[in-house]
Amino acid sequence: MPSITREEVAHLAKLSRLELSDAELDHFAGQLDAIVSAVARVGELPTEHVPPTSHPQPLTNVFRADIVRPAGTPVLDRAEVLAQAPAAEDERFRVPRILGED
Amino acid sequence: MSIAKTQELLGFDEALERYDPVMGLEVHVELGTNTKMFCSCPTEFGAAPNTQVCPTCLGLPGSLPVVNGAAVEGAIRIGLALHCEIAQWCRFARKNYFYPDMPKNFQTSQYDEPISYNGYLDVEVDGRSFRIGIERAHMEEDTGKSTHVGGATGRIHGADYSLVDYNRAGIPLIEIVTKPIEVPGHLAPAVARAYVTELRELIRALGVSEARMERGQMRCDVNLSLRPKGETKFGTRSETKNVNSLRSVERATRYEIQRHAAVLASGGRIVQETRHFHENEGTTTSGRVKEEAEDYRYFPEPDLVPVAPSREWVEQLRGTLPQSPTVHRRRLAAEWGISEFDMQTVVNAGALEQIVATIDAGAPSDQARKWWTGELARVANERGVDVGELPITPAQVARVVGLIQGGELTDKLARQVVEGVLAGEGDPDAVVAARGLKVVSDDSALLAAIDAAIAANAAVAEKIRAGNHAAVGVIIGAVMKSTRGQADAARVRELVLGRLS
Amino acid sequence: MYASGSDAIRRTAADLAAAIASGELSAVEVTQAHLDRIAKVDDKVKAFLHVDAQGALAAAAAVDAKRAKGERLGPLAGVPLALKDVFTTRGVPTTCGSRILEGWLPPYDATVARRLREADVVIIGKTNMDEFAMGSSTENSAYGPTRNPWDLERVPGGSGGGSAASLVAFEAPLAIGSDTGGSIRQPAAVTGTVGVKPTYGSVSRYGLVAFSSSLDQGGPCARTVLDAALLHEIIAGHDPLDSTSIDMPVPPVVAAARRGADEGVRGLRIGVVKQFDGEGYAPGVRQRFHESVELLAGLGAEVVEIDAPSFDHALPAYYLIAPSECSSNLARFDAMRYGLRVGDDGVHSAEEVTALTREAGFGPEVKRRIMLGTYALSSGYYDAYYGQAQKVRTLIIRDFEKAFERVDVLVSPTTPTTAFKIGERVDDPVSMYLADLCTIPTNLAGNAGMSVPCGLAPEDGLPVGFQILAPALQDDRLYRVGAALEAALEDRWGHPILEEVPAL
Incomplete structure (x- = not known):
C-alpha cells in the first residue's frame, strides 16, 4: 500500500497550483511514494525532548529603523518593473479575472 | 440537508428567545509607521499606483524581509494596553495560500507564537460593563489592492480582469482577536460595536494608528454562531469579512443573528463560510464556502529571525502608555461637567x-x-x-x-x-x-422690516403698546420671515419694544 | 600559474589581478581573452546561459580607466567571473535555469552582484544550473545540461555545474555558486576545482533567488584555494537587507590560505567522519581521500575518527526541510508580476492561469519538490515530517558541537562517487539525492565547508573531492587546511590537477 496515492498527488498539485497531466499524476505518484518512504527515516531517531531548529544561526531581534529608503536600499523604477510584467495597464499589473473573494 | 442561501430572517427578539449568540471579533489595524512591515517603502495613503514598492514588497525573486522595529514596538504597546502578556520569544510564520494581491503567495504573519496574548478590554453598554477577553494580538502584513475591470462594476464576479497596485502590500498590520464573547443576546450587536469603538479609541490614544475605518486602516471581521438556549456546545460559525464602520459592526452582528436563527429554526444547517457585508442593503451574502478546512501550511519564516523583546524594553514601553481611555474619559467628563452616562x-x-x-x-x-x-x-x-x-x-x-x-x-x-x-x-x-447667510445686524435695515411688520399687524401692535408683551412674538415672527431668518431674534425684540413703547 | 606569458585564460585570479594592476595586461585584454575562449568552447561545455560581453567589456574598460588615473585597484579588480544564474543582475537575464523566468530582466542587483561590481570584478556571464538549484547534476536546467570538461559525457555536478565547468573549461578564473545541500562543493569535487560554502549568514542572500532559505548560502568557486579566499573576502560581510546576515567581521580567509600553503597544518586536530566511508563509496574516492588524510597527518596534523551518528539521517531531514521551504519560496512564480504567463485568453481565471503557467514553466524535479514540501507541511503530516526533520537538525548540530570540542576541522570525501554519466540517474530521484550525502549536514547546521581536489580516481581518471568542515564563523580553518593539502598534493604531482584536463 503506497503512502502517497494518485488522488493525494492530485490534491497536492491543486494546493501547489500545478495543472498536472494524467501521465504526470501517475509518474509523480510512484516517485513521491518512493521519496516519502525514504525520507520517513527521520522518524527513526528518538527526539522526544529535542527542540526543533528553524534557524541555523541563533540570532534574535534583527530590526530595521523606521526610515524611508535609507541609502543602500534598492529603489525601483516603476516603468522598468512594469515592463517585466506579463501585462500592465494604467500603471498597474494587469491580471486575469480573480475568482473567489477578498 | 438544506443550505439556506435565501435571505430569510427571524425577528431579532424571537431569535434571542430561542438562541444565544457567541461572537468573535477579529480586528486588523494598519500601523501608522513611516515604512512597511518588512521593507523601507513609505506607507503614505493615496500615492500613485506602484510607486511605494521595492523588490521585497513586490515579492520579486531573491528579495528578503527585514522587520520594522517601530512596528514591533507598536505591537507591544497595543498588547500592553490590552493587558496582554508579551511573548519572551516568538517567531513569524508563513501562511501559504495563493492570491494575486499577495506578492509572495504567502502572508508573513504569526501563528502559534503571537507577540501578545491573553488580555482584555472593558467596554460599557447601557450602563453595564463587559470584559472582552483578548486571545491574541499578532503582527502581519497587508496585501495589495485590486481594481476589477469590466463586468459588474467593481465586483469580482463577472469582472473581465483586474489591475493590481501593490502600494499597500506589506503595510504593518496588527490582528487583534477576541476570545468568544458571550453577552445577553439583545446587547450583542451593541457590545460588538462598543468593543470596536473602544479599541479604536485606544489605538488612537496610543498614537500607533489613525485607525480610520473609511480608509481601511481598521477593519473588522465578525464571527458569529448561535446555540440553542440551554446547550453548551458552540454552533457552526460564519465569518463576515471587512465590516468597515462602527455602525456596520452593529448591523452585521444583528443581521447574522437573525439569519442564523432563521436557518436553524427551519431545521437547516449553518455552513462554515466567509460572508460579505453590504453597507447599502445592510445584508450579508455568501463568500467562499470552506469545503475543507483551509490548509495554510504554516511554518516558521526562515528569512526572519525570532523576536525576543527584553523585559527592560517591555517595561520601558509600558511606561509610554497613555492614560487608559476610561481614566481619560472620566477626566474629560469632569472637565465638561457631564455625567459618565452622557460621556458613554x-x-x-x-x-x-x-x-x-x-x-x-x-x-x-x-x-x-x-x-x-x-x-x-x-x-x-x-x-x-x-x-x-x-x-x-x-x-x-x-x-x-x-x-x-x-x-x-x-x-x-x-x-x-x-x-x-x-x-x-x-x-x-x-x-x-x-x-448670503449673515445675520441682518444693521438696525436701519431691521427697523424697516419692523415698521413693515407693525403696519401689517396693527391690532397686535396696539396690544403691545397697551403693555401686553406676550404678543411681541407675532411681530418678531413676521420680521424673521421677511428677513429669511437672518435677523437676531433678541435684537428684533428689543427694537420692536422700543418702537412700541 | 598554469602557463606562462600571455595565455591569460590559464592564469590564476590572483595572478591576473596582479598583472592588471602592474599594467602587464589590461582588464579589457583579459576579458576579451575569456570571451574568446567562451566563444570557442562553450558550445561543447554549455556552462553559460547568458554571456554579457558588452557589460563585461565596459566593466573591464572602467578598471583600465581607474588604473590609468592612478586609482588603487582591489585585489581582484579586472578579473572575469562567472555568476551562477540564481543571483539577480539588473537588466541582465536571470532565469535560475527555469522556463518560468525566461527573459526576465531583474530591476535590481543581488548584494553579491553589487559587491562584485564595487570590487571591480568583471561579471562575464550567468552560468547554467539545475532549475532553481534543485539537483545534483545540472541536468535539471530547462536550457539543457552542462557537460563536464573532464569527460563531456558526464555531468559537472550540480546544481552549480555551470559555474564549476566554466572554471575547468578556462572560461573564467572565478565563479560564484550557491550551496543549499552541496551545490558548490559537489560540483567542485567532480570537476577538480575548489568550492566553498561559507558559514550560513556570512554571505548575503539578498538577490539570491531562494530555494531553501534556511540552507542557501552563496560562496566562491575557483581553481585555487587562494583565489577562493580572495573572492570570499569580497562577497562576505554583513548586509542589513538580509535579516539572517551575521553582523561580525569576515574571518581572515586570505591570510589563512597563505598560512596553510606556507606553514601547513602542524598541530591542527582533524576528525575523520566515520559515517562517510565504506559501502556506497567508490574505491577510487576512498583511496584518494585516505591518501590525503595520511598526507595531512604527515604534515603534523593530529587525526582522529569522529562518530556523528545523526549524520545518517541528514539526507532524509534535508529532503523534507528543503522541499518544504521551496514549496513556499516558489509560490511567488504565479504569472502575475513577472516571468512566464500561459493561458491568459480572457476566459481562464487568474487561478487557472497560475496553475497552467506553473505546469508549463517548472520542470519535473521542481514539481516533485514543491509537492513533496507541500505534503510535508500539510496539517496532519507536519509533525511527522517537517517537525521531525527540524528535530533531526538539532541532533546534527549537537553532533557537530561535540565533534568540534575534540577537533578543529572534520574531513570526508565530498561525494561518494566521481562524476556520473549524463542521463544515468535522471529518473531515479532517490539515487540522485545520494550525491549530496556528505555535504548536507553542514547546510543543516549552518557551519562552513569546502571541497578541494585530492586527485583522480584510478578506476576512471576523474577528479575526487576532499571535504573540510569547520565550525560557524571559523571559515579560515577551511582555507588553512585546504591550502596546505593543495600545496602538498601539487608538490607530489608536480603540477596543479587541472593540467590534466583533456583539451577541448
Whole structure:
C-alpha cells in the first residue's frame, strides 16, 4: 500500500497550483511514494525532548529603523518593473479575472 | 440537508428567545509607521499606483524581509494596553495560500507564537460593563489592492480582469482577536460595536494608528454562531469579512443573528463560510464556502529571525502608555461637567475625538458636544456613515460655533452653514458668503422690516403698546420671515419694544 | 600559474589581478581573452546561459580607466567571473535555469552582484544550473545540461555545474555558486576545482533567488584555494537587507590560505567522519581521500575518527526541510508580476492561469519538490515530517558541537562517487539525492565547508573531492587546511590537477 496515492498527488498539485497531466499524476505518484518512504527515516531517531531548529544561526531581534529608503536600499523604477510584467495597464499589473473573494 | 442561501430572517427578539449568540471579533489595524512591515517603502495613503514598492514588497525573486522595529514596538504597546502578556520569544510564520494581491503567495504573519496574548478590554453598554477577553494580538502584513475591470462594476464576479497596485502590500498590520464573547443576546450587536469603538479609541490614544475605518486602516471581521438556549456546545460559525464602520459592526452582528436563527429554526444547517457585508442593503451574502478546512501550511519564516523583546524594553514601553481611555474619559467628563452616562453616549456615537478636537479649536465643550451628538450624528446616521467620516472637520465646526457666539449666525442659520459644508460648498465662511447667510445686524435695515411688520399687524401692535408683551412674538415672527431668518431674534425684540413703547 | 606569458585564460585570479594592476595586461585584454575562449568552447561545455560581453567589456574598460588615473585597484579588480544564474543582475537575464523566468530582466542587483561590481570584478556571464538549484547534476536546467570538461559525457555536478565547468573549461578564473545541500562543493569535487560554502549568514542572500532559505548560502568557486579566499573576502560581510546576515567581521580567509600553503597544518586536530566511508563509496574516492588524510597527518596534523551518528539521517531531514521551504519560496512564480504567463485568453481565471503557467514553466524535479514540501507541511503530516526533520537538525548540530570540542576541522570525501554519466540517474530521484550525502549536514547546521581536489580516481581518471568542515564563523580553518593539502598534493604531482584536463 503506497503512502502517497494518485488522488493525494492530485490534491497536492491543486494546493501547489500545478495543472498536472494524467501521465504526470501517475509518474509523480510512484516517485513521491518512493521519496516519502525514504525520507520517513527521520522518524527513526528518538527526539522526544529535542527542540526543533528553524534557524541555523541563533540570532534574535534583527530590526530595521523606521526610515524611508535609507541609502543602500534598492529603489525601483516603476516603468522598468512594469515592463517585466506579463501585462500592465494604467500603471498597474494587469491580471486575469480573480475568482473567489477578498 | 438544506443550505439556506435565501435571505430569510427571524425577528431579532424571537431569535434571542430561542438562541444565544457567541461572537468573535477579529480586528486588523494598519500601523501608522513611516515604512512597511518588512521593507523601507513609505506607507503614505493615496500615492500613485506602484510607486511605494521595492523588490521585497513586490515579492520579486531573491528579495528578503527585514522587520520594522517601530512596528514591533507598536505591537507591544497595543498588547500592553490590552493587558496582554508579551511573548519572551516568538517567531513569524508563513501562511501559504495563493492570491494575486499577495506578492509572495504567502502572508508573513504569526501563528502559534503571537507577540501578545491573553488580555482584555472593558467596554460599557447601557450602563453595564463587559470584559472582552483578548486571545491574541499578532503582527502581519497587508496585501495589495485590486481594481476589477469590466463586468459588474467593481465586483469580482463577472469582472473581465483586474489591475493590481501593490502600494499597500506589506503595510504593518496588527490582528487583534477576541476570545468568544458571550453577552445577553439583545446587547450583542451593541457590545460588538462598543468593543470596536473602544479599541479604536485606544489605538488612537496610543498614537500607533489613525485607525480610520473609511480608509481601511481598521477593519473588522465578525464571527458569529448561535446555540440553542440551554446547550453548551458552540454552533457552526460564519465569518463576515471587512465590516468597515462602527455602525456596520452593529448591523452585521444583528443581521447574522437573525439569519442564523432563521436557518436553524427551519431545521437547516449553518455552513462554515466567509460572508460579505453590504453597507447599502445592510445584508450579508455568501463568500467562499470552506469545503475543507483551509490548509495554510504554516511554518516558521526562515528569512526572519525570532523576536525576543527584553523585559527592560517591555517595561520601558509600558511606561509610554497613555492614560487608559476610561481614566481619560472620566477626566474629560469632569472637565465638561457631564455625567459618565452622557460621556458613554458621546463615546458610543464615535464622536469623542471630534468633540475634543472641536474644543481644541476653540469651541466651548457644551457647544462642541451639542453639534457632534446632535445635528452631525443625525446626518451621519441618515447617510449610514460614522460621524468621523462626514466631510466636515472639527475646526470647521468650531468656526460655526464661533460665528454663533459672535452673533453673526443664529442657530438656524448655522445649521444651513453646516449643511453647506457637508454638501462640499467650502469652509463655513465661504458658505456664509455664497448663500448670503449673515445675520441682518444693521438696525436701519431691521427697523424697516419692523415698521413693515407693525403696519401689517396693527391690532397686535396696539396690544403691545397697551403693555401686553406676550404678543411681541407675532411681530418678531413676521420680521424673521421677511428677513429669511437672518435677523437676531433678541435684537428684533428689543427694537420692536422700543418702537412700541 | 598554469602557463606562462600571455595565455591569460590559464592564469590564476590572483595572478591576473596582479598583472592588471602592474599594467602587464589590461582588464579589457583579459576579458576579451575569456570571451574568446567562451566563444570557442562553450558550445561543447554549455556552462553559460547568458554571456554579457558588452557589460563585461565596459566593466573591464572602467578598471583600465581607474588604473590609468592612478586609482588603487582591489585585489581582484579586472578579473572575469562567472555568476551562477540564481543571483539577480539588473537588466541582465536571470532565469535560475527555469522556463518560468525566461527573459526576465531583474530591476535590481543581488548584494553579491553589487559587491562584485564595487570590487571591480568583471561579471562575464550567468552560468547554467539545475532549475532553481534543485539537483545534483545540472541536468535539471530547462536550457539543457552542462557537460563536464573532464569527460563531456558526464555531468559537472550540480546544481552549480555551470559555474564549476566554466572554471575547468578556462572560461573564467572565478565563479560564484550557491550551496543549499552541496551545490558548490559537489560540483567542485567532480570537476577538480575548489568550492566553498561559507558559514550560513556570512554571505548575503539578498538577490539570491531562494530555494531553501534556511540552507542557501552563496560562496566562491575557483581553481585555487587562494583565489577562493580572495573572492570570499569580497562577497562576505554583513548586509542589513538580509535579516539572517551575521553582523561580525569576515574571518581572515586570505591570510589563512597563505598560512596553510606556507606553514601547513602542524598541530591542527582533524576528525575523520566515520559515517562517510565504506559501502556506497567508490574505491577510487576512498583511496584518494585516505591518501590525503595520511598526507595531512604527515604534515603534523593530529587525526582522529569522529562518530556523528545523526549524520545518517541528514539526507532524509534535508529532503523534507528543503522541499518544504521551496514549496513556499516558489509560490511567488504565479504569472502575475513577472516571468512566464500561459493561458491568459480572457476566459481562464487568474487561478487557472497560475496553475497552467506553473505546469508549463517548472520542470519535473521542481514539481516533485514543491509537492513533496507541500505534503510535508500539510496539517496532519507536519509533525511527522517537517517537525521531525527540524528535530533531526538539532541532533546534527549537537553532533557537530561535540565533534568540534575534540577537533578543529572534520574531513570526508565530498561525494561518494566521481562524476556520473549524463542521463544515468535522471529518473531515479532517490539515487540522485545520494550525491549530496556528505555535504548536507553542514547546510543543516549552518557551519562552513569546502571541497578541494585530492586527485583522480584510478578506476576512471576523474577528479575526487576532499571535504573540510569547520565550525560557524571559523571559515579560515577551511582555507588553512585546504591550502596546505593543495600545496602538498601539487608538490607530489608536480603540477596543479587541472593540467590534466583533456583539451577541448
